Amino acid sequence: MFYREAGQYKTSYEADQATFPVLQDRIGMIVILAVAFVVVPLTMSSFVINSVLIPFLIFSLAAIGLNLLLGYAGQLSLGTGAFMGVGAYACYKLTTIFPDANIILLIIVSGFASAAIGTVFGLPSLRIKGFYLMVGTLAAQFFLSWCFIRIPWLYNNNVSGAIEVPTRAVFGIPVSGPNATPVTRYLIVLTIVVVMTWIASNLVRGRIGRMWMAVRDMDIAAELIGIRLPRTKLLAFAVSSFYCGVAGAMMVFLWLGAAEPDAFNINRSFLILFMIIIGGLGSLIGSFIGAAFIWGLPIMLKSVPETFGISIGSATLEHLQFMVVGALIIFFLIVEPHGLARLWQIAKQKLRVWPFPY
Amino acid sequence: MNILYRVFIDPFMQMGQAPDLLVQTLWEGLVAGVLYALIALGFVLIFKASGVFNFAQGIMVVFAALTLVGLHALLRKWGVSSGMVAAYLALAITIVVMFALAWCIERAILRPLVNQPDIILFMATFGLTYFLVGLGELVFGGEPKSMITEDLGLPRGAIEIKMLGGFVSLQKIDIAAAVIASVMVTSLALFFQKTRIGRALRAVADSHKAALSVGISLEQVWVVVWFAAGIVALTTGIMWGARSSVSFALEIVAFKALPVLVLGGLTSIPGAIVGGLIIGIGEKLGEFYWGPLLGSGIEAWFAYLIALIFLLVRPQGLFGERIIERI
Numbered sequence: 168m169f170y171r172e173a174g175q176y177k178t179s180y181e182a183d184q185a186t187f188p189v190l191q192d193r194i195g196m197i198v199i200l201a202v203a204f205v206v207v208p209l210t211m212s213s214f215v216i217n218s219v220l221i222p223f224l225i226f227s228l229a230a231i232g233l234n235l236l237l238g239y240a241g242q243l244s245l246g247t248g249a250f251m252g253v254g255a256y257a258c259y260k261l262t263t264i265f266p267d268a269n270i271i272l273l274i275i276v277s278g279f280a281s282a283a284i285g286t287v288f289g290l291p292s293l294r295i296k297g298f299y300l301m302v303g304t305l306a307a308q309f310f311l312s313w314c315f316i317r318i319p320w321l322y323n324n325n326v327s328g329a330i331e332v333p334t335r336a337v338f339g340i341p342v343s344g345p346n347a348t349p350v351t352r353y354l355i356v357l358t359i360v361v362v363m364t365w366i367a368s369n370l371v372r373g374r375i376g377r378m379w380m381a382v383r384d385m386d387i388a389a390e391l392i393g394i395r396l397p398r399t400k401l402l403a404f405a406v407s408s409f410y411c412g413v414a415g416a417m418m419v420f421l422w423l424g425a426a427e428p429d430a431f432n433i434n435r436s437f438l439i440l441f442m443i444i445i446g447g448l449g450s451l452i453g454s455f456i457g458a459a460f461i462w463g464l465p466i467m468l469k470s471v472p473e474t475f476g477i478s479i480g481s482a483t484l485e486h487l488q489f490m491v492v493g494a495l496i497i498f499f500l501i502v503e504p505h506g507l508a509r510l511w512q513i514a515k516q517k518l519r520v521w522p523f524p525y
Numbered sequence: 526m527n528i529l530y531r532v533f534i535d536p537f538m539q540m541g542q543a544p545d546l547l548v549q550t551l552w553e554g555l556v557a558g559v560l561y562a563l564i565a566l567g568f569v570l571i572f573k574a575s576g577v578f579n580f581a582q583g584i585m586v587v588f589a590a591l592t593l594v595g596l597h598a599l600l601r602k603w604g605v606s607s608g609m610v611a612a613y614l615a616l617a618i619t620i621v622v623m624f625a626l627a628w629c630i631e632r633a634i635l636r637p638l639v640n641q642p643d644i645i646l647f648m649a650t651f652g653l654t655y656f657l658v659g660l661g662e663l664v665f666g667g668e669p670k671s672m673i674t675e676d677l678g679l680p681r682g683a684i685e686i687k688m689l690g691g692f693v694s695l696q697k698i699d700i701a702a703a704v705i706a707s708v709m710v711t712s713l714a715l716f717f718q719k720t721r722i723g724r725a726l727r728a729v730a731d732s733h734k735a736a737l738s739v740g741i742s743l744e745q746v747w748v749v750v751w752f753a754a755g756i757v758a759l760t761t762g763i764m765w766g767a768r769s770s771v772s773f774a775l776e777i778v779a780f781k782a783l784p785v786l787v788l789g790g791l792t793s794i795p796g797a798i799v800g801g802l803i804i805g806i807g808e809k810l811g812e813f814y815w816g817p818l819l820g821s822g823i824e825a826w827f828a829y830l831i832a833l834i835f836l837l838v839r840p841q842g843l844f845g846e847r848i849i850e851r852i
Contacts, residue, residue, distance in 0.1 A: 243644065291833060295840045297643070298578050302787045303836060305780070306829035313825055433780070437651065444648045482662075489659030496652030501637040504645045 232410025238449035240403035241383025252431030254412025281412020289404025447506025558805020583779025590762030623755030672766030784832035790842030
């Protein structure tokens with residue numbers, strides 16, 4: 168009744184091809200953005216912002232990065248964690264070399280370093296695919312993790328082997344480091360994520376995105392209709408690593424404040440992969456839903472026994488949490504193999520015909 | 526020039542100067558290779574029969590070993606006086622547990638997810654991994670345990686052989702591991718080639734649909750093959766546990782098996798074995814002779830490097846089936 172595009176006439180191609188052609192979607196988007204930009208910083212406690220919302224946004228961005236590669240271009244990669252690490256370490260080195268530069272600019276620039284490394288490790292994709300390619304990208308993961316530990320130059324010869332974020336201010340407001348308030352960091356992360364999501368959504372429905380999807384669906388056929396495979400695949404690796412690199416740099420500079428090499432290990436790659444599988448392959452909204460699910464689930468599970476007044480030891484709780492997460496992953500794969508994004512689509516379709524199903 | 530000398534000449538000089546050390550390194554590589562090959566074998570069995578890239582093989586190794594050790598301790602507590610009897614009783618019960626696990630996996634995961642894309646099944650084995658990690662830690666606790674080597678009648682100690690102007694020391698448990706592994710591979714090969722159900726397994730590996738149409742029960746085949754992978758996991762767990770200890774750190778051996786898999790080809794049992802040996806030996810030689818050049822710890826990615834270089838030349842692996850694609 169409320170969600171219906173009847174009567175919304177389009178008089179130009181631009182209007183027809185807009186990101187949100189339906190009026191209600193546009194209104195909904197504006198409401199969501201208004202809540203995210205205005206209501207959340209005013210009402211939420213800094214704990215919620217710092218430990219729930221900021222990581223959710225950062226992981227969403229990394230998930231979008233992997234989704235571009237796996238969901239759109241069809242290249243299975245497990246190097247996400249390492250590419251995030253490249254972004255983080257590149258940003259750290261850049262801010263060491265240029266201490267006066269704008270840190271937000273450096274975070275974006277460090278994405279390019281990650282993109283370069285990602286392109287190099289994408290080279291095997293020209294020869295191999297599927298699970299073989301996955302193992303190839305694991306080489307990137309383990310090699311880069313090893314580099315983060317063994318090359319002291321990367322962490323400025325710090326004895327602890329970790330990188331610590333210095334305080335950097337933009338226009339006199341501290342943005343990173345211990346003095347930055349969660350709200351400032353949240354707003355910067357939110358802005359970067361919104362802008363990059365908007366770019367991604369235009370990328371995937373344009374020429375490049377269609378090339379990627381053609382390669383994903385059948386690479387030989389794509390080659391026959393004139394798509395250059397090496398270029399397309401490497402571009403997918405570069406763009407994906409760029410997104411992951413920016414996410415990694417934000418993770419260290421705007422969320423954690425310090426990071427050890429362990430923060431970018433294989434488990435991080437798997438976590439991001441979970442997010443897009445659960446959320447939905449080849450769907451940007453799925454990346455957000457998946458990130459919310461995977462990041463929010465353990466937090467929610469932690470609070471369940473407390474609300475029922477049952478006291479369980481923290482170790483037992485953690486083990487149970489593992490079991491529940493594992494079981495839920497299997498459950499969702501069985502119920503909806505196309506991810507939670509498909510459920511969202513179905514709900515929208517139902518809403519469109521409601522209350523008269525015919 | 527100096528770098529080239531250190532990379533291409535110096536390591537071989539070292540090998541020539543101390544042949545006994547080289548033999549020792551080769552032997553250690555071989556033993557590690559046998560264990561990698563065993564894990565890869567579990568992967569290959571399942572991949573061939575059900576097309577599932579089973580990430581949970583690593584945790585199945587841990588789970589099997591933990592069950593064995595845990596049951597042994599429990600039986601001793603309940604008053605089974607002889608350690609030997611308890612050990613073999615625990616072994617029998619563990620085999621039953623592995624069968625139950627295979628049955629549950631077939632029921633809860635494979636059957637509902639039949640005909641889904643590979644990546645979905647791969648993710649499902651991830652869910653399984655999480656579940657088993659949680660279950661294992663909940664039931665048996667997270668602290669490392671020692672394997673019941675003596676009660677199982679496995680030998681301890683080392684043999685020293687005098688050769689090439691030096692000593693080579695061979696751990697008896699390693700020799701036992703090699704022997705048991707070869708016995709198991711032989712019996713698996715016989716099982717595949719000679720028995721009725723083995724033929725059914727091979728038929729399913731060739732084509733699910735054709736096998737279904739001649740009346741082979743996919744469900745039964747899957748249970749059998751996951752059970753076989755469980756037995757392989759149990760053996761691996763005992764051997765690996767006897768070398769170090771039984772803990773969840775063992776889970777990472779799954780990552781060691783992946784390069785073995787791509788090297789040997791995902792669908793080939795001989796490939797898994799040969800690949801395992803190549804990776805094991807290559808890794809130990811690389812670590813010992815070339816490792817000091819780069820700093821330690823290159824074991825973590827050296828195997829992947831070998832596999833990656835190999836894949837660029839032969840994308841389907843050593844013995845894998847050539848992938849022919851049509852539009």
